[in-house]
Amino acid sequence: MAPRAILCPRCRQLIGSDETVCSWCGTPRSAPWWNLVNWSRGLLGNDWQLGAIVTLNVLYFALSLLAGVGSGGSILSPGQGSLFLLGATGTYPIDGYGRLWTLISANYLHSGIIHLVFNLMALRQIGPLASGEYGPSRTFVIYSVGGVCGYVVSYLAGVPFTIGASAAICALIGAMLHYGRSRGGAYGNAIYRSVGGWVVTLFIFGLVFPGINNWGHGGGIAGGYLLGMVLGYAERRRENTLHHILAAACAAVTLAVLAWGAFTTFAR
Numbered sequence: 001m002a003p004r005a006i007l008c009p010r011c012r013q014l015i016g017s018d019e020t021v022c023s024w025c026g027t028p029r030s031a032p033w034w035n036l037v038n039w040s041r042g043l044l045g046n047d048w049q050l051g052a053i054v055t056l057n058v059l060y061f062a063l064s065l066l067a068g069v070g071s072g073g074s075i076l077s078p079g080q081g082s083l084f085l086l087g088a089t090g091t092y093p094i095d096g097y098g099r100l101w102t103l104i105s106a107n108y109l110h111s112g113i114i115h116l117v118f119n120l121m122a123l124r125q126i127g128p129l130a131s132g133e134y135g136p137s138r139t140f141v142i143y144s145v146g147g148v149c150g151y152v153v154s155y156l157a158g159v160p161f162t163i164g165a166s167a168a169i170c171a172l173i174g175a176m177l178h179y180g181r182s183r184g185g186a187y188g189n190a191i192y193r194s195v196g197g198w199v200v201t202l203f204i205f206g207l208v209f210p211g212i213n214n215w216g217h218g219g220g221i222a223g224g225y226l227l228g229m230v231l232g233y234a235e236r237r238r239e240n241t242l243h244h245i246l247a248a249a250c251a252a253v254t255l256a257v258l259a260w261g262a263f264t265t266f267a268r
Contacts (some may be wrong), residue, residue, distance in 0.1 A: 137247035146171020153219025174224025
């Protein structure tokens with residue numbers, strides 16, 4: 001059977017059916033890691049950071065349920081008290097208690113199992129797409145810093161109490177908006193239209209359903225768009241040492257903040 005045209009797993013450019021190597025980055029069709037890349041993409045896009053994000057969200061949700069036992073929480077939903085202790089953000093925790101670190105921890109807290117599952121499903125959709133174009137390190141930086149941007153905007157807008165991974169997920173959406181618009185062409189325009197549809201859906205959801213933090217969503221999208229511009233994507237600039245260092249710094253700060261939230265909650 002004649003070889004077919006495929007996307008290069010390294011640079012995401014098209015490799016023609018008559019080409020033995022990618023004409024953009026030189027990756028051969030027979031690269032030993034090719035099959036591993038294609039197999040693992042079926043899980044979470046072959047990216048360590050997506051698995052780490054999912055794991056942290058699930059573990060922190062479990063801790064919030066445990067902290068909520070006997071204080072108004074249930075088996076599927078932690079109480080507001082435990083959410084506050086573990087790091088919910090907003091004007092109330094920051095202005096009233098100086099808990100500035102909650103701008104990070106709030107990205108890993110959820111009000112219930114449905115909230116958690118909905119956000120993880122959204123991450124499953126946008127995460128591999130973003131990672132395929134920006135790479136794992138830049139994607140983690142966009143997710144982490146973009147989530148903080150969303151909650152900074154939310155704080156400035158006066159939202160008193162808020163949680164959820166949606167601000168960080170919206171940062172990935174913003175980064176993909178930049179990618180689609182910057183890349184152009186049939187593929188870039190298709191990405192831009194598709195991701196733009198998600199933005200419209202988020203906006204409609206925010207109008208219809210109460211309790212949705214539209215400021216956090218908007219701030220996340222704006223932050224992700226700007227981060228996508230600054231960090232660049234794979235077709236323009238490969239991931240480099242600086243990107244890896246930034247990702248490691250984001251991981252270290254995130255783990256430290258979550259560990260602090262857990263310690264201060266359960267050491268009481």
